[in-house]
Amino acid sequence: MTATAAPREYALTSHEVADFRINGVVQAPTWLDVTLAQPHVLSVSVKPGASWGLHEDYIRVALNTPRQHEALIKVKADVRGDVVPSANPLDLGIMRAGNRNEALVRLNSRSQKAFKLGKIAVEGFNARTEVLPCRPKADGCKLVRVVVGKDQPAGSFRGTLHVELPELRTQLPVSIWGFLVPKDYKIRDVTPDPGQSKATAPASLHDELKASTQVKKSEQAPPPGDGPLLKWTASSLDTVYGFQIFRADSEQGPFLLINPKPVLADMNDENPQTFQWRDNDVRHGATYYYSIGILRVDGKKEHLAGPQKVVAK
Structure with missing residues (x-):
């Protein structure tokens, strides 16, 4: 912006x-x-x-x-101001030591006016820079070549290209990163051969081990109390932390969170899981509407089910 x-x-x-x-x-x-x-x-x-x-x-x-x-x-x-870079951040990708590892950063004036460059420096990794004219030549356009130094250590690097714009009395920073591998380093493709299957334990042993360690949530006793009992089943839970329960007095809401601690999911269980939660904070004979939400490990929240009408007995 x-x-x-x-x-x-x-x-x-x-x-x-x-x-x-x-x-x-x-x-x-x-x-x-x-x-x-x-x-x-x-x-x-x-x-x-x-x-x-x-x-x-x-x-x-x-x-x-x-x-x-x-x-x-x-x-x-x-x-962004008047002068903008062709890319920010600039990803140099994987480079091999011993090669001429370089990239061009194109600087354009959005007003198409000519501009001057002052001091240019690279911070964070070893590199030198060179200013070149654009091809074809155009007002309000310059190229800055960034050449990774021969003495740059192998591994990932991250830094900033600082371009001084004296006429505009400001500085333009461009973030740059890349990964440098040694000259004789072999890059291997780890994609499995199409005709080769992944190594797994025999099906019978795999199932036996899984059955011996699996907690069957559907066989667990219901939570204590006599309030409405909510039960649901969900699958593909590898990124799910747990579930939140919301309640309202009408189908239109508002729905308010009623379980401060989420109903936890087992992210390591590949099978569908059954969950239970009881609402004991109710008035007998009253009608409530419940909604269930998903809480993912990255903090994102999604709707799972509801609203469901329940009359508290």
């Missing part, structure tokens, strides 16, 4: 309380303007004086929810 881009709005949601709101912005990056557009909506814009290049940081906000008092919102931006 450009430093003059229009503000963007980001809405936060929660099922913990019906009147969810953001109480305030606790901390924000110095290159951002962050305000409340609505009680649950942030308005975010890049400050006009923000430095160019890649930015990554967090906004910390205070919440009115009883279990989660704050939230972190990750923000990433590529702040």
Whole structure:
């Protein structure tokens, strides 16, 4: 986004309380303007004086929810001015020592005006640079050749190309990374041969070991109490941490979280799993609507099932 881009709005949601709101912005990056557009909506814009290049940081906000008092919102931006690089970040890929390992960074003026380059330096790895004219020649265009040094150690590297723009009184940083292997290093293809199957234990032994260690959730006793008992089955749980239960007094909601601790899943079990959870905080004879959500290991939340109407006996 450009430093003059229009503000963007980001809405936060929660099922913990019906009147969810953001109480305030606790901390924000110095290159951002962050305000409340609505009680649950942030308005975010890049400050006009923000430095160019890649930015990554967090906004910390205070919440009115009883279990989660704050939230972190990750923000990433590529702040651009008049002069922009052809790629940022620039991935050099895998290179072999002893070769001439280089890349060209094309710098273009969006206003198509000629510009001068000042000091150019590479930080983070050994390299030299060279300024070249664009082909075909054009106003507002320059090429910077980056040549990885012969003395660059093998392994992964990451750094920044700093380009000074004296007429604009600013500096343009370009992130660069790559991986350098020794000259005689053999790169092997680990893709299995199409005609070759993966080595596995005999089916009978594999099943026997699995059966001896597997906990059959469907055979577990129901949770104690006499409230509504929720039961569900799910599969493909290798990225699922657990499940959250939401309840409402009507089918339209609002649905509020009622289990502070999620119902945990077994990510190592490849078979479908059956889960149970009982809601004992109910009024007998009342009607409730339940919804089940998925909580993945990376923090993402998804809807699984519901709403389901239940009358508490």
